[in-house]
Every structure is written in C-alpha cells, then in structure tokens.
Amino acid sequence: TAKIIVLDPKAKFSKMGLFTAGWxxxxxxxxxxxxxxAHGGIxxxxHETMExxxxxxxxKADAACVIPAMRAGVIAQNAGVTDGDWAPIIPATMASKADPNIYVxxxxxxxxxMPKSGFSANSQAKVAANAIRGELTGSRVYDARFANTCWSLIATNDGVKVGANYKAGSEKIDVVDKFVSQGNExxxxxxxxxxxxxxxxxGITTDMFS
Ligand SMILES: Cc1cc2nc3c(=O)[nH]c(=O)nc-3n(C[C@H](O)[C@H](O)[C@H](O)COP(=O)(O)OP(=O)(O)OC[C@H]3O[C@@H](n4cnc5c(N)ncnc54)[C@H](O)[C@@H]3O)c2cc1C
Structure with missing residues (x-):
C-alpha cells in the first residue's frame, strides 16, 4: 500500500487534530x-536516488514534494520594505512600515x-484599495476589517474549516472572533x-476576475 510521509519542519500545523483524526x-x-x-530537520x-x-x-520516495523555506519576493527585498523574510505593514491601510507609498x-x-491565504490576500487588497482611493481622492476611508477562512477537504464530502474576523490594531492585525470545525461533527x-x-x-474568482 502506498504511504505518504510528511517530514514537517514545524511542531504543529493548522487544523492538526482534525487532519490527524481524518487521516x-x-x-x-x-x-x-x-x-x-523526531527527524531533526532535513x-x-x-533527486537522483530520491533519498x-x-x-x-x-x-526513499517514489515521488517527493520538497518545499523550501519561504519569504517575500526579491522585488520586496529590493524595494527595501522587508524586515527579515517578510514586509511589515501598517494594519489600517496595508501600507509598508518602511515606505508609506508602497502597499504590501x-x-x-x-x-x-492572519494566515497566509488567498482569502486573506483578497481581504487585505480591499483594505489597501480603500486606503489608496482615500489618499488619492480624499474620499472616506472605512475602518479596516479583514476576514479569512481556510477550508480543507479531508475526503469526499468531509470538509473542515478554520477562520476568523480581524480588525486593525495600532501595531498589528488583531482577531475579533474565530471559529474552527469540531472533531465530533x-x-x-x-x-x-x-x-x-x-x-x-x-465567489472569490468572480470577485477577482469579473
Ligand atoms: C498548495 C497550496 C494550496 C493553497 N490553498 C489555498 C486555499 O485553499 N485557500 C486559500 O485562500 N489560499 C490557499 N493557498 C494560499 C494562497 O495560494 C496564497 O496565500 C496566495 O496565492 C497569496 O497571494 P499573493 O498575491 O500574496 O502571492 P502570490 O500568489 O505568490 O502572487 C505573487 C505573484 O507575484 C509575482 N511576482 C513576483 N515577483 C515579481 C516581479 N518582480 N514582477 C512581477 N511579478 C512578480 C509572482 O510570479 C506571483 O504570481 C494555498 C497555497 C498553496 C501553496
């Protein structure tokens, strides 16, 4: 029987209990x-011996998916908006803390x-667009509100989710309320x-592309 082995560099992951039970x-x-x-790092x-x-x-794997450590793109580093691997922002506008004329x-x-997700990025884009419009036209800038849900399909018709609503704090984006699927559903x-x-x-593809 085929087997999937996950060599995780992190000690835990989102929806861990739900995934473990689902597996x-x-x-x-x-x-x-x-x-x-347990594994002490890779x-x-x-790639020749697949080891x-x-x-x-x-x-030894028949198929392996090796995911390197991630960071913001070179363009962000070259623009001088990163601090370490990622770019700090002003929560109310998504403007860079290093350069207020750049939004990240x-x-x-x-x-x-907020987790890194397409849902989060879409939500943050609306906050940035609202702030940029206000900056350019003097129109009202609404209080920043963010949302995210990450769904995972463990098996056919067995979906789980974790999500939250957020607001802009003075220094960081703060959770307002959150939810997660329960193990006994x-x-x-x-x-x-x-x-x-x-x-x-x-909904999100219509929102983005139409
Ligand atoms: C396997 C997997 C599954 C996922 N599933 C989900 C999910 O179910 N739901 C969800 O919400 N999120 C999901 N995500 C996360 C989601 O894909 C990311 O959070 C989202 O794509 C981030 O969007 P982004 O625009 O910030 O960055 P990206 O999508 O990484 O976009 C950045 C873009 O910038 C381009 N770029 C870089 N440098 C330059 C340059 N110099 N000039 C021009 N272009 C440049 C890159 O080519 C890239 O297209 C998943 C991610 C992975 C890897």
Whole structure:
C-alpha cells in the first residue's frame, strides 16, 4: 500500500487534530506525520536516488514534494520594505512600515494574526484599495476589517474549516472572533462545510476576475 510521509519542519500545523483524526478515519496507516523533534530537520535531498536524509532515517520516495523555506519576493527585498523574510505593514491601510507609498498585501506582508491565504490576500487588497482611493481622492476611508477562512477537504464530502474576523490594531492585525470545525461533527455538517468551500471559490474568482 502506498504511504505518504510528511517530514514537517514545524511542531504543529493548522487544523492538526482534525487532519490527524481524518487521516486515521479515511486512510488508516497511510499517512505518517513526523515532527522536527523526531527527524531533526532535513539534512539533504538527493533527486537522483530520491533519498531524503534526516537524523531519524534516510527516506526513499517514489515521488517527493520538497518545499523550501519561504519569504517575500526579491522585488520586496529590493524595494527595501522587508524586515527579515517578510514586509511589515501598517494594519489600517496595508501600507509598508518602511515606505508609506508602497502597499504590501498577501503572503509578502506581516499580517500578524492572519494566515497566509488567498482569502486573506483578497481581504487585505480591499483594505489597501480603500486606503489608496482615500489618499488619492480624499474620499472616506472605512475602518479596516479583514476576514479569512481556510477550508480543507479531508475526503469526499468531509470538509473542515478554520477562520476568523480581524480588525486593525495600532501595531498589528488583531482577531475579533474565530471559529474552527469540531472533531465530533456529523457527516451532514462536514458535507455542508465542503459545499461552502465550493461556494467560496466561485465567489472569490468572480470577485477577482469579473
Ligand atoms: C498548495 C497550496 C494550496 C493553497 N490553498 C489555498 C486555499 O485553499 N485557500 C486559500 O485562500 N489560499 C490557499 N493557498 C494560499 C494562497 O495560494 C496564497 O496565500 C496566495 O496565492 C497569496 O497571494 P499573493 O498575491 O500574496 O502571492 P502570490 O500568489 O505568490 O502572487 C505573487 C505573484 O507575484 C509575482 N511576482 C513576483 N515577483 C515579481 C516581479 N518582480 N514582477 C512581477 N511579478 C512578480 C509572482 O510570479 C506571483 O504570481 C494555498 C497555497 C498553496 C501553496
């Protein structure tokens, strides 16, 4: 039987309990998540032998997806708006803390409590657009409100989600309220959650491209 091994550099991940329970329920014994305390970090990747070396073991894969550490694009670094890997912003406007004439949103920004997601980026874009319009035309700039939901489909019709609403604090984006799927939900609730994600995708693509 095929097996998926996750060599995670982080000790925990979003919706961890929901995923772990879902893997056990739908793919028992097929998904093995190994945290950094156990594997000690990836020491090397050999694409010719398909071997991934860690302190724990050398894993030989038929297919491997190696994700390097991420950071804001070179353009952001060259513009001087990054501090370390990411770009700090003023929460009320998404303007760069380093240069108020540059707005940074989405994955490149330090949006504190908000996760890096397409939903977050779209929400931050609206705040930035509102601020830029106000700056250019003197029109009213509404208080920044942000939202995010991340849906995950564990198996057919078994959807889970985590999300929150946010507001601009003086130094960072703060959580107003939040929600997460529960471990004991009925299959009807999980199906509804999955259907919500399809509705969200349809809505956000229409919002962006039409
Ligand atoms: C596997 C995976 C699944 C995901 N699933 C979801 C999901 O279900 N829901 C969700 O909300 N989010 C999801 N995300 C996260 C989401 O994709 C990102 O958070 C989102 O794309 C960030 O948007 P962004 O515009 O900030 O950055 P990007 O989407 O990274 O866009 C930046 C763009 O800038 C371009 N660029 C870089 N340098 C230059 C330059 N010098 N000149 C011109 N262009 C340049 C890049 O080519 C890129 O197209 C997922 C991500 C991954 C990897």
């Amino acid at each position: 056990e329920k739908h793919y028992s014994g097929m998904v093995e998540w190994i945290g950094p305390e 020491k090397s990747v050999n 991934i070396v860690t302190d724990l073991d050398t894993f 949103l989405g994955d490149a920004s330090v949006a504190s409590a 009925s299959s009807e609730v999980r199906k509804t959650t999955y259907e919500e994600s399809i509705g969200w995708y349809s």
